[in-house]
Amino acid sequence: MHAVVVMILQRLALGVLTLFxxxxxxxxxxxxxxxxxxxxxxxQSATPETVAALRRQMGLDLPAPxxxxxxxxxxxxxxxxxxxATRRPIADMLSARLGNTVFLALYAAAIAVPxxxxxxxxxxxxxxxxxDRVANAGALSAISFPExxxxxxxxxxxxxxxxxxxxxxxxxxxxxxxxLYVTFLPALTLTLVVTAHMMRMTRAAIINLMASPYxxxxxxxxxxxxxxxxxxxxxxxxxxxxxxxxxxxxxxxxGVVVVEVVFVYPGLGQLMVDSxxxxxxAVVQAIALIFASAYVLLNLTADVLSTLTNPRLxxxx
Amino acid sequence: MAVxxxxxxxxxxxIPLSWLFRAGLARALPRHMAVVARDMxxxxxxxxxxxALYILVxxxxxxxxxxxxxxxxxxxxxxxxxxxxLGTDRLGRDMLSRLIYGARNTVGxxxxxxxLAFIVGSLLGIWAxxxxxxxxxxxxxxxDALMAIxxxxxxxxxxxxxxxxxxxxxxxxxxxxxTRVYRIARSVAQGVVVMDYIEAARLRGEGNWYxxxxxxxxxxxxxxxxxxxLRFCFVFLTISSLSFLGLxxxxxxxxxxxxxxxxxxxxxxxxxxxxxxAGAIALLTVAVNFVVDWQLYRASGxxxxx
Numbered sequence: 001m002h003a004v005v006v007m008i009l010q011r012l013a014l015g016v017l018t019l020f021x022x023x024x025x026x027x028x029x030x031x032x033x034x035x036x037x038x039x040x041x042x043x044q045s046a047t048p049e050t051v052a053a054l055r056r057q058m059g060l061d062l063p064a065p066x067x068x069x070x071x072x073x074x075x076x077x078x079x080x081x082x083x084x085a086t087r088r089p090i091a092d093m094l095s096a097r098l099g100n101t102v103f104l105a106l107y108a109a110a111i112a113v114p115x116x117x118x119x120x121x122x123x124x125x126x127x128x129x130x131x132d133r134v135a136n137a138g139a140l141s142a143i144s145f146p147e148x149x150x151x152x153x154x155x156x157x158x159x160x161x162x163x164x165x166x167x168x169x170x171x172x173x174x175x176x177x178x179x180l181y182v183t184f185l186p187a188l189t190l191t192l193v194v195t196a197h198m199m200r201m202t203r204a205a206i207i208n209l210m211a212s213p214y215x216x217x218x219x220x221x222x223x224x225x226x227x228x229x230x231x232x233x234x235x236x237x238x239x240x241x242x243x244x245x246x247x248x249x250x251x252x253x254x255g256v257v258v259v260e261v262v263f264v265y266p267g268l269g270q271l272m273v274d275s276x277x278x279x280x281x282a283v284v285q286a287i288a289l290i291f292a293s294a295y296v297l298l299n300l301t302a303d304v305l306s307t308l309t310n311p312r313l314x315x316x317x
Numbered sequence: 318m319a320v321x322x323x324x325x326x327x328x329x330x331x332i333p334l335s336w337l338f339r340a341g342l343a344r345a346l347p348r349h350m351a352v353v354a355r356d357m358x359x360x361x362x363x364x365x366x367x368x369a370l371y372i373l374v375x376x377x378x379x380x381x382x383x384x385x386x387x388x389x390x391x392x393x394x395x396x397x398x399x400x401x402x403l404g405t406d407r408l409g410r411d412m413l414s415r416l417i418y419g420a421r422n423t424v425g426x427x428x429x430x431x432x433l434a435f436i437v438g439s440l441l442g443i444w445a446x447x448x449x450x451x452x453x454x455x456x457x458x459x460x461d462a463l464m465a466i467x468x469x470x471x472x473x474x475x476x477x478x479x480x481x482x483x484x485x486x487x488x489x490x491x492x493x494x495x496t497r498v499y500r501i502a503r504s505v506a507q508g509v510v511v512m513d514y515i516e517a518a519r520l521r522g523e524g525n526w527y528x529x530x531x532x533x534x535x536x537x538x539x540x541x542x543x544x545x546x547l548r549f550c551f552v553f554l555t556i557s558s559l560s561f562l563g564l565x566x567x568x569x570x571x572x573x574x575x576x577x578x579x580x581x582x583x584x585x586x587x588x589x590x591x592x593x594x595a596g597a598i599a600l601l602t603v604a605v606n607f608v609v610d611w612q613l614y615r616a617s618g619x620x621x622x623x
Contacts (some may be wrong), residue, residue, distance in 0.1 A: 018465050022462070022466055024462075029475060030478060032479075137360075140603070140606055140607075141599075141603050143606070144550065144554075144602035144603040144605075144606050145599045145602070146554050146574075146599065148558065148574075148577060149598065152577065152581065152592055152595060155584055156587075156589065156592065159585065160584065160586075160587050166585055250467065253467055254468070254469040254470060257470075257473075257562070258558050258561065258562065261561075261562055262581075272473060273562050273563075273564065276477045279477050279480070280477075281477050281478065284477045287470075288466070288470050288471070288473070288474045292466040292470060295465070295467050295470075
């Protein structure tokens with residue numbers, strides 16, 4: 001067990017380092033601003049005095065490392081500063097929306113992961129059959145579709161006729177069943193977008209393994225194809241599959257941005273898009289940091305999990 | 318229902334069309350290329366003729382479009398009729414004309430962005446592989462740091478900082494995408510720089526630029542071309558998504574992403590018109606993916622074990 005703990009600690013340390021670098025990049029990006037934040041906020045007509053006053057108020061007269069340190073310590077304590085557009089604390093704006101976005105992503109993942117594993121295994125099992133070909137062509141097309149196209153097709157087919165609402169209105173008093181019903185279309189859109197990818201990778205991972213000698217042995221023993229795939233191929237294909245799942249969950253993070261806008265879903269992505277058009281850099285920074293952290297953590301988890309499923313990876317140097 | 322029937326008819330019609338296109342190519346091309354054309358799968362032929370169609374439409378947009386790109390020529394949200402084949406949009410501009418001009422704007426901007434990302438990314442990647450040492454380390458770690466942030470999120474952050482004009486859009490997306498190209502180009506070039514002929518060229522006293530241009534690029538081209546197709550799809554989808562979010566190509570320029578956004582309300586009334594620009598995006602991406610799939614298959618020379 002000792003080696004496992006060391007491995008996990010190593011990966012965690014690496015993850016913390018990555019997060020630190022990510023925060024540096026996100027903070028550093030604002031330093032690229034021509035002029036600075038105060039002058040671009042006030043526009044060209046502002047007098048030098050008002051610019052200087054705003055600069056002092058926002059702490060922009062301090063050197064960049066000091067400001068970075070203040071920002072980082074604030075973020076670590078859950079204080080993201082105030083929005084430039086509304087002057088409200090960013091943490092308040094984020095809290096409810098973060099929950100909504102996580103709910104939507106988990107909902108989509110709960111449908112997409114089992115579905116794509118089953119489809120992938122079936123496609124590998126019946127490869128080159130008509131099912132495999134249709135599934136593959138469908139997957140390749142689904143990957144090529146922009147998310148909003150998928151979303152509007154679903155609205156056209158399912159919402160227009162009144163089966164599901166095309167706009168998501170959430171209220172805290174809703175029961176879980178209502179919530180699941182109201183968010184079904186956004187979740188289905190995300191599911192369709194990520195399932196294609198995961199299915200293709202699952203299929204490829206299993207087909208890759210089907211050529212190995214121990215599978216041939218199992219086949220010669222007379223085992224049924226389903227048993228070969230489930231008991232012999234799947235456990236060894238877990239590492240790549242876990243990686244693909246994590247990659248796609250991370251992809252869900254960016255996918256929610258567009259989908260939330262289509263369905264007017266009160267989540268982080270919609271807030272981010274609004275803030276970008278208002279050029280509210282403080283809010284965008286905060287949300288970018290949250291999304292990027294989720295992305296880094298998912299990749300970290302996938303790395304640890306896939307190492308655990310394959311003991312050989314533990315001893316790599 | 319009508320949409321499904323139309324879709325089925327489209328697929329049914331595209332099979333013989335692709336077949337004819339392939340047969341025509343095999344006949345028209347010189348012999349060594351005709352062999353390649355004859356053996357390509359129908360999906361790739363389909364992809365090729367769709368791409369050719371888009372290029373033609375983009376080039377001859379002013380001749381094909383019945384109305385000017387930005388002119389208001391009717392009342393708003395007119396239904397389909399003989400004057401306005403696809404009706405009019407939110408402001409009374411002709412949908413068909415804007416769809417045609419969109420081919421020029423959306424695809425053109427996506428292509429320019431991909432090309433820029435490729436030039437910067439692949440040159441830096443090859444240079445890093447060629448020089449090695451601290452330069453390679455610095456560049457690679459820098460790119461790693463940038464890649465730790467999801468690309469759409471990073472683009473949104475940069476667009477907030479630099480504002481949303483077409484020029485910044487091109488530069489921001491190209492910069493974000495160049496990191497991905499850098500990774501590929503560097504790993505491909507690393508396989509090439511250890512070859513004897515590079516050593517020989519170095520001993521002849523050739524400079525870095527000569528090595529990149531005459532020795533490494535020709536040998537790294539095949540995987541880079543396939544990558545170009547894939548990256549084009551990504552860039553195209555990203556730009557369309559950003560335009561759809563209102564942060565990309567700005568009105569009054571005709572663009573498929575923002576056309577969907579502007580006219581989306583029609584969908585809830587059962588009108589398919591706003592789906593057409595989105596479909597145009599999807600069709601081109603599918604076409605490019607089909608061609609790339611074929612190219613990758615050809616480049617790897619692998620056949621799946623059955």
